Amino acid sequence: xxxxxxxxxxxxxxxxxxxxxxxxxxxxxxxxxxxxxxxxxxxxxxxxxxxxxxxxxxxxxxxxxxxxxxxxxxxxxxxxxxxxxxxxxxxxxxxxxxxxxxxxxxxxxxxxxxxxxxxxxxxxxxxxxxxxxxxxxxxxxxxxxxxxxxxxxxxxxxxxxxxxxxxxxxxxxxxxxxxxxxxxxxxxxxxxxxxxxxxxxxxxxxxxxxxxxxxxxxxxxxxxxxxxxxxxxxxxxxxxxxxxxxxxxxxxxxxxxxxxxxxxxxxxxxxxxxxxxxxxxxxxxxxxxxxxxx
Amino acid sequence: xxxxxxxxxxxxxxxxxxxxxxxxxxxxxxxxxxxxxxxxxxxxxxxxxxxxxxxxxxxxxxxxxxxxxxxxxxxxxxxxxxxxxxxxxxxxxxxxxxxxxxxxxxxxxxxxxxxxxxxxxxxxxxxxxxxxxxxxxxxxxxxxxxxxxxxxxxxxxxxxxxxxxxxxxxxxxxxxxxxxxxxxxxxxxxxxxxxxxxxxxxxxxxxxxxxxxxxxxxxxxxxxxxxxxxxxxxxxxxxxxxxxxxxxxxxxxxxxxxxxxxxxxxxxxxxxxxxxxxxxxxxxxxxxxxxxxxxxxxxxxxxxxxxxxxxxxxxxxxxxxxxxxxxxxxxxxxxxxxxxxxxxxxxxxxxxxxxxxxxxxxxxxxxxxxxxxxxxxxxx
Amino acid sequence: xxxxxxxxxxxxxxxxxxxxxxxxxxxxxxxxxxxxxxxxxxxxxxxxxxxxxxxxxxxxxxxxxxxxxxxxxxxxxxxxxxxxxxxxxxxxxxxxxxxxxxxxxxxxxxxxxxxxxxxxxxxxxxxxxxxxxxxxxxxxxxxxxxxxxxxxxxxxxxxxxxxxxxxxxxxxxxxxxxxxxxxxxxxxxxxxxxxxxxxxxxxxxxxxxxxxxxxxxxxxxxxxxxxxxxxxxxxxxxxxxxxxxxxxxxxxxxxxxxxxxxxxxxxxxxxxxxxxxxxxxxxxxxxxxxxxxxxx
Numbered sequence: 001x002x003x004x005x006x007x008x009x010x011x012x013x014x015x016x017x018x019x020x021x022x023x024x025x026x027x028x029x030x031x032x033x034x035x036x037x038x039x040x041x042x043x044x045x046x047x048x049x050x051x052x053x054x055x056x057x058x059x060x061x062x063x064x065x066x067x068x069x070x071x072x073x074x075x076x077x078x079x080x081x082x083x084x085x086x087x088x089x090x091x092x093x094x095x096x097x098x099x100x101x102x103x104x105x106x107x108x109x110x111x112x113x114x115x116x117x118x119x120x121x122x123x124x125x126x127x128x129x130x131x132x133x134x135x136x137x138x139x140x141x142x143x144x145x146x147x148x149x150x151x152x153x154x155x156x157x158x159x160x161x162x163x164x165x166x167x168x169x170x171x172x173x174x175x176x177x178x179x180x181x182x183x184x185x186x187x188x189x190x191x192x193x194x195x196x197x198x199x200x201x202x203x204x205x206x207x208x209x210x211x212x213x214x215x216x217x218x219x220x221x222x223x224x225x226x227x228x229x230x231x232x233x234x235x236x237x238x239x240x241x242x243x244x245x246x247x248x249x250x251x252x253x254x255x256x257x258x259x260x261x262x263x264x265x266x267x268x269x270x271x272x273x274x275x276x277x278x279x280x281x282x283x284x285x286x287x288x289x290x291x292x293x294x
Numbered sequence: 295x296x297x298x299x300x301x302x303x304x305x306x307x308x309x310x311x312x313x314x315x316x317x318x319x320x321x322x323x324x325x326x327x328x329x330x331x332x333x334x335x336x337x338x339x340x341x342x343x344x345x346x347x348x349x350x351x352x353x354x355x356x357x358x359x360x361x362x363x364x365x366x367x368x369x370x371x372x373x374x375x376x377x378x379x380x381x382x383x384x385x386x387x388x389x390x391x392x393x394x395x396x397x398x399x400x401x402x403x404x405x406x407x408x409x410x411x412x413x414x415x416x417x418x419x420x421x422x423x424x425x426x427x428x429x430x431x432x433x434x435x436x437x438x439x440x441x442x443x444x445x446x447x448x449x450x451x452x453x454x455x456x457x458x459x460x461x462x463x464x465x466x467x468x469x470x471x472x473x474x475x476x477x478x479x480x481x482x483x484x485x486x487x488x489x490x491x492x493x494x495x496x497x498x499x500x501x502x503x504x505x506x507x508x509x510x511x512x513x514x515x516x517x518x519x520x521x522x523x524x525x526x527x528x529x530x531x532x533x534x535x536x537x538x539x540x541x542x543x544x545x546x547x548x549x550x551x552x553x554x555x556x557x558x559x560x561x562x563x564x565x566x567x568x569x570x571x572x573x574x575x576x577x578x579x580x581x582x583x584x585x586x587x588x589x590x591x592x593x594x595x596x597x598x599x600x601x602x603x604x605x606x607x608x609x610x611x612x613x614x615x616x617x618x619x620x621x622x623x624x625x626x627x628x629x630x631x632x633x634x635x636x637x638x639x640x641x642x643x644x645x646x647x648x649x650x651x652x653x654x655x656x657x658x659x660x661x662x663x664x665x666x667x668x669x670x671x672x673x674x
Numbered sequence: 675x676x677x678x679x680x681x682x683x684x685x686x687x688x689x690x691x692x693x694x695x696x697x698x699x700x701x702x703x704x705x706x707x708x709x710x711x712x713x714x715x716x717x718x719x720x721x722x723x724x725x726x727x728x729x730x731x732x733x734x735x736x737x738x739x740x741x742x743x744x745x746x747x748x749x750x751x752x753x754x755x756x757x758x759x760x761x762x763x764x765x766x767x768x769x770x771x772x773x774x775x776x777x778x779x780x781x782x783x784x785x786x787x788x789x790x791x792x793x794x795x796x797x798x799x800x801x802x803x804x805x806x807x808x809x810x811x812x813x814x815x816x817x818x819x820x821x822x823x824x825x826x827x828x829x830x831x832x833x834x835x836x837x838x839x840x841x842x843x844x845x846x847x848x849x850x851x852x853x854x855x856x857x858x859x860x861x862x863x864x865x866x867x868x869x870x871x872x873x874x875x876x877x878x879x880x881x882x883x884x885x886x887x888x889x890x891x892x893x894x895x896x897x898x899x900x901x902x903x904x905x906x907x908x909x910x911x912x913x914x915x916x917x918x919x920x921x922x923x924x925x926x927x928x929x930x931x932x933x934x935x936x937x938x939x940x941x942x943x944x945x946x947x948x949x950x951x952x953x954x955x956x957x958x959x960x961x962x963x964x965x966x967x968x969x970x
Binding site: 005008009012013015016019020022023024026027029030033041042043044045046088089091092094095096098099100101103104107110111114115116117118119120121122123124125126128129130133136163164166167168172184187188191196197198200201222225226227228229232233244247248250251258260263264267270271274275277278279282285286289290 | 678680681682683684686687688690691693694695697698700701702703704705706708709712762765766769770772774776777780782783784785786787788789790791792793794795797798799800801802806807808809811812815840843844845848849852871872873901902903905906907910911925928929932933938941942945948949952953956
């Protein structure tokens with residue numbers, strides 16, 4: 001900025017440090033607690049000093065909540081949600097932006113409206129569809145007095161975990177935003193060079209979208225990893241449990257021993273992957289966040 | 295090499311018409327420049343030839359084949375865009391060779407032709423660079439190379455030089471002209487810059503508001519502009535135009551009180567009519583005090599090769615080009631003579647040029663004898 | 675803003691959009707239609723004869739004091755939470771935007787909490803702000819039960835709101851910082867030439883120009899507070915709606931009613947009310963964004 005004033009600068013630093021303590025403090029508590037012994041973690045006042053017990057606590061947590069299986073499932077789920085979103089929304093945005101057809105407005109609005117209603121308010125019927133993918137078709141046929149005997153249950157499957165989460169608008173608008181910034185002449189030049197629309201999509205749009213894909217990948221990974229309600233409803237088979245579902249299993253039992261050090265170590269394992277992604281790819285994460293919202 | 299026929303072509307976006315029936319015919323190997331102000335429909339016309347815009351009505355034929363329904367790639371045209379439209383993620387070689395890649399040309403053959411084309415435009419040392427690492431002029435060359443490599447029948451240029459700085463523009467102009475002589479494909483070049491148009495064109499098409507105003511060789515258009523629009527659009531500084539009435543007795547027109555002599559036969563032919571009279575600044579002459587048209591100089595523009603004096607006559611801006619050593623400065627009053635044979639006459643209502651002889655008069659015959667006797671007298 | 679769309683084909687765009695369209699049809703539009711249908715009918719879940727009951731389900735929901743309790747809880751949650759998120763985000767963004775040496779370091783860390791799932795954050799805060807251990811226990815050492823979210827609904831509500839604020843402040847920070855950085859530097863310089871110090875500049879120049887971002891965040895954050903995934907996740911993992919319905923936000927009640935109470939019609943009626951609420955928010959935001967485009 002223009003001129004520097006010592007008081008204002010000191011005040012600015014004070015604010016930044018307070019903000020740092022408020023936002024990072026909880027991390028430090030978790031880190032310290034996860035590395036302490038049970039008596040240490042329960043001591044009042046709490047000591048912020050980390051101790052050497054982290055590996056022991058972590059392996060206790062790992063065993064208690066079967067984090068190995070859950071970790072695999074969470075990774076698969078986050079990866080599928082991310083890949084599905086990155087691929088499908090690129091296709092939809094392409095259809096919306098680059099074609100001269102009245103249908104594109106139908107596409108645009110039908111995707112746009114999904115921004116309004118999060119899963120939480122339509123979770124019951126979504127669950128019903130997942131329980132039998134053909135339920136909508138059956139109902140429509142039933143309306144005309146027809147009955148069919150097919151059923152496709154998505155509960156306790158990766159498809160069931162991920163498909164409903166891919167059915168949102170986030171990525172589509174990120175791509176659309178980007179496509180709109182490309183000069184019209186780019187597609188025209190490609191057309192003059194003899195390239196058709198599909199070829200243009202693969203030769204031009206996808207390579208040019210790399211940074212957007214990276215941005216979308218970071219936010220979708222975090223989104224997929226952090227899903228809580230949906231897996232909680234979908235999954236009854238422990239072999240499909242995700243990490244988020246394991247959180248409650250980490251809690252010390254109500255009247256049992258308060259081994260919060262183990263709980264905290266387990267929480268840390270669950271929190272770590274998205275935090276690492278955001279820390280390492282922060283530039284892309286921020287870009288994805290800002291440009292997918294506007 | 296191909297000729298282009300444009301027959302009664304119209305274009306409207308929704309209900310708004312942008313082209314009102316264009317008829318043009320370009321010969322094979324010709325360098326045609328379409329000139330006009332922004333929004334006149336020149337780019338639309340070019341894009342219709344390219345196949346990037348639908349043709350609302352009429353037809354366009356390239357090489358005798360109607361192309362209305364053909365995809366751009368089937369028309370044999372290559373296009374250079376105003377902003378170059380290079381593929382940012384590809385190298386120079388990738389950009390130049392993309393059309394061949396799409397066409398499925400084998401890699402070895404492709405590379406040979408890329409190298410060959412790059413040499414024509416002087417890019418052989420930049421083949422591995424990305425467009426972002428090139429200067430404006432180099433990007434322009436890539437865009438041209440991309441067009442050349444396809445060996446098209448028709449080159450289309452959509453204001454390709456307007457993003458370059460003034461000096462580079464002159465260089466590239468010369469290069470485009472040289473390239474045309476070498477490849478001699480039919481070229482259609484769209485611009486709003488009249489200097490560019492004059493220097494490049496074999497034939498010039500001047501457009502305004504979706505109409506063709508005039509078609510012809512650049513010098514013909516300069517000397518005989520078909521309308522006040524063309525007259526003021528071609529030539530810098532622009533032609534001086536003023537509305538006045540012909541006085542047949544004295545064979546003069548009145549301008550700010552001063553009587554300007556005109557050809558008596560013209561005066562006779564146009565007697566009593568209201569006309570727009572035009573004269574190019576470079577045809578005005580300084581004359582001795584008390585003669586011709588008095589003008590008080592507002593400011594003097596230095597061009598190096600000469601000076602342009604700007605004044606106000608009859609409430610209109612008036613410019614006159616004088617020699618660089620002419621002793622004039624702002625605030626002076628100078629006297630201008632306007633040679634009668636350099637005056638242009640336009641219909642005051644339609645703005646169209648009034649050609650002599652007027653059709654349906656017998657003055658044509660009379661003029662031959664009259665001009666020899668009287669002309670010189672009026673001049674001096 | 676329209677692009678000069680260049681490709682002409684009616685079936686290719688359909689083909690490209692189809693996968694996503696099928697998914698949203700199946701997992702969005704059909705469920706939404708089902709919610710509407712169920713809200714006006716009474717039927718056993720997943721089959722059986724549905725009976726049209728008009729607004730009976732709504733009447734029933736609206737006459738339930740626990741429903742109104744959840745409305746009040748949600749209102750508190752979705753106003754207090756966003757207010758503090760935006761306040762903290764704005765304060766930090768203004769500080770970081772001064773670009774003093776080291777501010778990049780702070781910026782880096784401010785964003786991290788947003789990467790953590792609400793329930794995971796909830797788990798950490800259950801410990802940090804537990805009445806018996808962690809940081810808050812020291813307060814209770816002064817006098818027992820000065821802080822006890824397990825016992826008092828108001829304390830529990832404060833706890834879940836704190837977790838929400840902690841997680842989402844980084845989010846508002848990102849947007850406000852981006853907004854500040856798009857304010858032309860020349861404006862700040864002009865204000866400085868006019869003799870305004872850093873604080874005056876922040877209040878007189880920067881904050882007014884941030885108005886569009888602030889409004890956008892207010893609407894987004896309130897929507898998030900009412901129906902966001904974190905709102906449900908935090909409440910579910912930290913308090914389970916208790917104690918004594920003290921933290922039972924509307925979303926939590928809907929899910930609880932449907933899957934614990936198996937009252938699909940009642941849950942659907944409540945969903946419709948919530949959907950109406952979000953539509954109002956979205957409409958306001960849409961109108962506003964339109965205005966902002968004209969403003970530019």
